[in-house]
Amino acid sequence: MFLIGKLHEHLMPKVELNKNKMLQAGPAGNIVMVTCCDKDGRANIITAGMYMPISSNPPQICVGIAPERYSHNLILEQGEFVVNSPSIMLKEKMHLCGIKSGRDIDKFKEFGLTPIPAKKVRPPLIKECFGHIECEVVNRVICGDHTLFVGQVVSASADKEVLAGGNLDVLKAQPIVQKNHLYYTIRA
Amino acid sequence: MFLIGKLHEHLMPKVELNKNKMLQAGPAGNIVMVTCCDKDGRANIITAGMYMPISSNPPQICVGIAPERYSHNLILEQGEFVVNSPSIMLKEKMHLCGIKSGRDIDKFKEFGLTPIPAKKVRPPLIKECFGHIECEVVNRVICGDHTLFVGQVVSASADKEVLAGGNLDVLKAQPIVQKNHLYYTIRA
Numbered sequence: 001m002f003l004i005g006k007l008h009e010h011l012m013p014k015v016e017l018n019k020n021k022m023l024q025a026g027p028a029g030n031i032v033m034v035t036c037c038d039k040d041g042r043a044n045i046i047t048a049g050m051y052m053p054i055s056s057n058p059p060q061i062c063v064g065i066a067p068e069r070y071s072h073n074l075i076l077e078q079g080e081f082v083v084n085s086p087s088i089m090l091k092e093k094m095h096l097c098g099i100k101s102g103r104d105i106d107k108f109k110e111f112g113l114t115p116i117p118a119k120k121v122r123p124p125l126i127k128e129c130f131g132h133i134e135c136e137v138v139n140r141v142i143c144g145d146h147t148l149f150v151g152q153v154v155s156a157s158a159d160k161e162v163l164a165g166g167n168l169d170v171l172k173a174q175p176i177v178q179k180n181h182l183y184y185t186i187r188a
Numbered sequence: 189m190f191l192i193g194k195l196h197e198h199l200m201p202k203v204e205l206n207k208n209k210m211l212q213a214g215p216a217g218n219i220v221m222v223t224c225c226d227k228d229g230r231a232n233i234i235t236a237g238m239y240m241p242i243s244s245n246p247p248q249i250c251v252g253i254a255p256e257r258y259s260h261n262l263i264l265e266q267g268e269f270v271v272n273s274p275s276i277m278l279k280e281k282m283h284l285c286g287i288k289s290g291r292d293i294d295k296f297k298e299f300g301l302t303p304i305p306a307k308k309v310r311p312p313l314i315k316e317c318f319g320h321i322e323c324e325v326v327n328r329v330i331c332g333d334h335t336l337f338v339g340q341v342v343s344a345s346a347d348k349e350v351l352a353g354g355n356l357d358v359l360k361a362q363p364i365v366q367k368n369h370l371y372y373t374i375r376a
Contacts, residue, residue, distance in 0.1 A: 055332025
């Protein structure tokens with residue numbers, strides 16, 4: 001029997017990617033909605049496709065924000081932000097929060113999102129998200145065209161219905177996964 | 189009519205998370221298999237749940253590795269690594285590469301993975317992965333219990349069959365999404 005599958009696998013070419021397509025070779029990414037506020041406590045939301053945890057003990061996370069974004073200097077100046085995790089049901093509002101600027105509008109009002117007080121920081125939580133990580137900025141690194149903010153987690157909370165034994169049940173939470181502004185969720 | 193749905197939504201409690209559960213409030217994460225090598229060119233693989241792109245121009249990515257891992261000092265000393273993106277079909281081998289140490293075994297041989305030469309760096313690509321991002325270390329930041337390596341992308345490639353118009357088609361690539369060592373892939 002001719003092993004056509006094996007042969008195909010052996011010959012399968014790797015295609016080289018142009019400089020502006022290099023990041024296509026990476027996996028899908030996640031999406032968070034970051035809240036921050038100005039010196040007077042006026043809150044803003046920015047959608048960020050650059051997020052990852054970086055330390056368990058102490059708990060720390062990273063988020064990448066471009067310097068020209070309105071939220072960038074709010075986070076820089078106030079030193080606080082909240083990472084809010086949206087489910088796929090929030091994808092339209094999440095997308096709008098990523099393309100509109102808080103310089104022009106109040107995104108909570110405009111998109112029907114509900115601010116609720118955080119426990120340890122001034123920026124509010126977005127009630128409609130399933131998880132909330134309150135952070136104080138402990139480091140900041142310029143990486144090419146973005147600033148990487150390292151946040152020390154000072155408090156965190158989540159909807160009761162997405163937790164199972166203290167862990168996130170992602171099949172219940174249905175977080176957003178994205179690539180090229182196309183939005184997906186997960187399956188087993 | 190009594191608005192039981194609205195009432196429930198209004199009362200839905202946010203549960204505060206203990207310090208060791210705080211990162212549960214974040215979304216699902218992605219998984220990459222990072223290749224690196226020692227001064228003699230002997231290659232190793234480490235599975236990393238901490239990965240994100242951080243800059244488009246120049247293309248840069250971040251990966252988090254704990255200092256006690258064998259790969260940590262290989263990357264530190266050699267200044268090069270490759271981010272390989274596995275599909276859900278590789279989940280068993282990916283998991284094994286995360287729990288075994290390259291101090292003890294040759295993971296390529298042990299788990300039946302195929303090294304193929306990279307274009308610009310010494311660590312090999314993992315042929316069975318669908319995407320490959322070759323990086324030179326341009327920055328390193330200690331963040332709690334992990335080191336964050338910032339890699340400048342010097343070359344990238346992907347399987348022809350997962351590309352559509354130069355972009356990754358994630359429904360074809362079926363990347364791994366994870367939380368708490370449970371592995372998922374995506375759906376529309």
